[in-house]
Amino acid sequence: MPIGLAVSTVIFALRPDSSRPDEPSILSIPLVRRTRDPFAGRWSLPGGVADDDESLADTAARKLYETTQLAPAYLEQLYAFGDVDRAWSGRVVSVVYWALVRSELADQAAEGENVRWFAADELPDLAFDHNRIVEYALWRLRNKMEYSRIAHAFLGETFTLAELRRVHEIVLQRTLDPANFRRQIESSATVVATDEVVSGGRHRPPRLYRYDTTIRLADNGPLGG
């Protein structure tokens, strides 16, 4: 029997917890409830069988759209999971992607009986090896936040340094000193101050920043992206 090939995506966004809507946003991922065995009724990563006519990344982006009606601000291949016994019936290799979605869009993302957002760190028992896959994706996201510039993908075009710091704090799950954070960001030279400030009648409105788009968001070397 030929080995099956699936594409799944771990989608991250910062979103208010639906059970605590007045609390600050948390790192969240959308999951799909399985309607068929194996694991009927369990939550799982959005995905499905790879399409003959599409690149793997295109399939990942399409499944992401079908599940959430969103387009990703960032999409990267995570890993190909291919353990012999991971699929229960037959052999399936899953090429898994991870994606970041802007918070302002994620707030409006569709939910329904079979699609729901969960706190990334408090997931139920998922179908197949999907808990392990999410654990690895979380590790990659946190690692990458420390040495690259992907926090930006959660935010809009412009943002305050306080907003950028909050993204780091939520993802890394620790409090960061505002003055140290500002120094670090300024010395990294990856963000650029704009001429704009946050509108509204404040006495000293905070300045808006944007990422330096001459620097690539994610460095995949010769693969581009």
Added chain:
Amino acid sequence: MPIGLAVSTVIFALRPDSSRPDEPSILSIPLVRRTRDPFAGRWSLPGGVADDDESLADTAARKLYETTQLAPAYLEQLYAFGDVDRAWSGRVVSVVYWALVRSELADQAAEGENVRWFAADELPDLAFDHNRIVEYALWRLRNKMEYSRIAHAFLGETFTLAELRRVHEIVLQRTLDPANFRRQIESSATVVATDEVVSGGRHRPPRLYRYDTTIRLADNGPLGG
């Protein structure tokens, strides 16, 4: 038609160039000559169809052994290549691994009419998209040399700091200042001085070092490795 699944491996070793055997070792990879169309006669990465009963990493290690009669000191998944038109006949997704092989073993590796080692930076036109795959593997290797401890996999159990520096110089293709390199390695606390020195009657024989094995060779996070 179901999508085919292949496993290929980019194998790196430091080896004398066969056309210049008296020169210092260079970064080399073994290639296999294709005996069938498409691309009959062209050189390609060792690999083949994924096996139903084996994990992807086991298939990669087995193909590596079948090609070179060697076991890798380091083996890591590189990327799943899945462009629609990359296989010429039908659709094939290749899960590619990269491996490091100890130099002392690579010197004895089999060569034959259809298996030959090439300088990694001077490859001929390879079959399929294999030039692009090697380019990406080279980028990953060089990147990883800068921030992790994989240089060790090219060397034996113990080595001198000069040998370790030579590995970095060959892979990164630049000369490194010996005193700076020593300071950097010593402050990184990843190598440990042994009580041994290089044998032979020298006045001040260089000390042998080993890697601190309490630190993991490659950090794949929750995937282990």
